[in-house]
Amino acid sequence: MLNGKGDKGSKSKRKEEIVKPEPSPKNLPELVFVVQFRDPTEPESARFAGRTEHVMSGQNSAFETPQELVDFFERVMNQLKPRSQEDVRQ
Numbered sequence: 001m002l003n004g005k006g007d008k009g010s011k012s013k014r015k016e017e018i019v020k021p022e023p024s025p026k027n028l029p030e031l032v033f034v035v036q037f038r039d040p041t042e043p044e045s046a047r048f049a050g051r052t053e054h055v056m057s058g059q060n061s062a063f064e065t066p067q068e069l070v071d072f073f074e075r076v077m078n079q080l081k082p083r084s085q086e087d088v089r090q
Contacts, residue, residue: 030056030080033073 037050046064053060054076063069 031077032056033076035069 032055035052048066049064051062052072061072
């Protein structure tokens with residue numbers, strides 16, 4: 001609250017500023033992954049470890065190294081490649 005006025009105007013202004021991107025090959029929902037890292041303070045926890053999931057397919061994998069994470073991304077992306085390329089052409 002500034003000068004006795006609420007900030008209701010700024011909330012509505014923020015809503016107006018939110019822009020939803022147009023669908024494009026760069027932001028296909030097929031390319032959305034969630035990555036969750038393990039707490040690095042856990043005893044015997046690998047420094048770069050956690051779990052990842054491909055949102056649309058539900059495929060998931062644990063990882064202990066950056067390469068395992070990248071391998072999962074590549075595996076899922078290669079399975080989707082033909083379908084994603086067809087969507088881009090349409």
